[in-house]
Amino acid sequence: MSRIGKKSVAIPSGVTAKIESKTLTVQGPKGTLSMGLVDDIAYAVENDEISIKPANDSRKARDFWGMQRTLVSNLVEGVTEGYTKVLEINGVGYRAQAQGRKLKLQLGYSHDVDLHVPEGVEVKTPDQTTIEISGIDKQAVGQFAAEVRSWRKPEPYKGKGIKYRGEYIFRKEGKKK
Known part of the structure; x- marks a missing residue:
């Protein structure tokens, strides 16, 4: 279990996040950033937060879980604070x-x-x-x-x-x- 991956990423006010065709796009006051999504991870945008969970029980999914959560967090922090x-x-x-x-x-x-x-x-x-x-x-x-x-x-x-x-x-x- 990933300790980092379990935590969802909060979306502050003034920031919007969309998932479209294997791409997560985050738009905020400083600009827009996007990143490609990994197949083994399930992403969901709901209730002003982005949750990241393994899509299956494979080792690759577990390995990528925490890193993908950190990358999403970096996108949100980048468009709000830089x-x-x-x-x-x-x-x-x-x-x-x-x-x-x-x-x-x-x-x-x-x-x-x-x-x-x-x-x-x-x-x-x-x-x-x-x-x-x-x-x-x-x-x-x-x-x-x-x-x-x-x-x-x-x-x-x-x-x-x-x-x-x-x-x-x-x-x-x-x-x-």
Whole structure:
């Protein structure tokens, strides 16, 4: 039994959910999101909540149950509140600048790194060492944040690089003399 899957997802006021031909569409104040439905899971929209149950007693149905409930919950939360990831840049000469649909990074390479911001994702740079990535799709926000971070992961000796806000970097002691 899935502890997460047993709980139904509440639909807040101002949000509508529809199931049409193997697609769940959730519409809210921030936008519209949809996802494909799995055959082994039964979905139902009733009484301002979405319930998710296994359609049969197979192992695949039990395996997907909790994950599908979480994905539905992410859709509802995305259209009501949205998601934000904040990245911090540490290092001398390292900086970021948002220019429309591009993010320009200076990370100590001989060239600047220009990243195209995907659709549905917004990037703001309140200062040169902070990047705020926001949007309604949790997967798209997290993926773009991971791509930005991958250009210069934080290193353990001086802590230079791009890290998530609140991320702990395990620091190592340098060479002993």
